[in-house]
Amino acid sequence: AQTVTQSQPEMSVQEAETVTLSCTYDTSESDYYLFWYKQPPSRQMILVIRQEAYKQQNATENRFSVNFQKAAKSFSLKISDSQLGDAAMYFCAYRSPRVSGAGSYQLTFGKGTKLSVIP
Amino acid sequence: GAGVSQSPSNKVTEKGKDVELRCDPISGHTALYWYRQSLGQGLEFLIYFQGNSAPDKSGLPSDRFSAERTGGSVSTLTIQRTQQEDSAVYLCASSLPAGPYNEQFFGPGTRLTVL
Numbered sequence: 001a002q003t004v005t006q007s008q009p010e011m012s013v014q015e016a017e018t019v020t021l022s023c024t025y026d027t028s029e030s031d032y033y034l035f036w037y038k039q040p041p042s043r044q045m046i047l048v049i050r051q052e053a054y055k056q057q058n059a060t061e062n063r064f065s066v067n068f069q070k071a072a073k074s075f076s077l078k079i080s081d082s083q084l085g086d087a088a089m090y091f092c093a094y095r096s097p098r099v100s101g102a103g104s105y106q107l108t109f110g111k112g113t114k115l116s117v118i119p
Numbered sequence: 120g121a122g123v124s125q126s127p128s129n130k131v132t133e134k135g136k137d138v139e140l141r142c143d144p145i146s147g148h149t150a151l152y153w154y155r156q157s158l159g160q161g162l163e164f165l166i167y168f169q170g171n172s173a174p175d176k177s178g179l180p181s182d183r184f185s186a187e188r189t190g191g192s193v194s195t196l197t198i199q200r201t202q203q204e205d206s207a208v209y210l211c212a213s214s215l216p217a218g219p220y221n222e223q224f225f226g227p228g229t230r231l232t233v234l
Contacts, residue, residue, distance in 0.1 A: 106164040
């Protein structure tokens with residue numbers, strides 16, 4: 001079974017600075033998908049960025065980018081020019097390309113990192 | 120368009136009572152997932168529905184948990200004889216026909232507290 005580990009329960013960053021959130025995973029599959037989700041106090045999970053394992057190029061979405069190291073099974077999230085609205089829980093998630101059970105593509109999540117942004 | 124909605128937003132119940140949690144997915148989304156988020160934990164997969172296919176119940180923690188999806192749309196998660204360890208936020212997500220890259224859109228969740 002796949003596992004996802006986020007080793008930083010809490011992080012803080014000064015407004016306008018850059019912060020990197022860590023994520024490692026364990027899998028025996030060669031192809032898979034990785035995601036970062038943001039969960040603000042409203043509880044609604046929002047997709048931040050996603051990466052296909054077969055793509056060598058790191059994904060980027062505006063101020064958010066990832067450092068995907070397939071051999072090391074590492075998938076870190078970098079937030080540049082941090083803003084107060086970035087304060088939230090961030091979850092790293094893994095998804096197998098294969099079906100399981102009756103045909104689902106469920107996400108396997110890490111325990112999350114709580115990010116605080118200091119004005 | 121409207122996102123995924125869940126009701127109630129919060130539910131407080133007494134140990135041993137049954138509860139029903141509702142999820143209304145995005146129109147046109149045939150895949151629907153339930154997850155549980157316990158305090159300090161990540162999300163744990165519970166059950167998955169895809170159209171009229173048999174659901175994937177592999178994540179349900181016990182036979183006290185069940186779910187149904189009527190008419191391929193609204194879903195209800197039922198917890199019978201609730202226990203204190205059932206206290207958690209229950210999140211629902213929907214997506215276009217299941218595929219590994221299809222984004223799952225989440226609702227705001229139902230916070231269940233079992234006294």
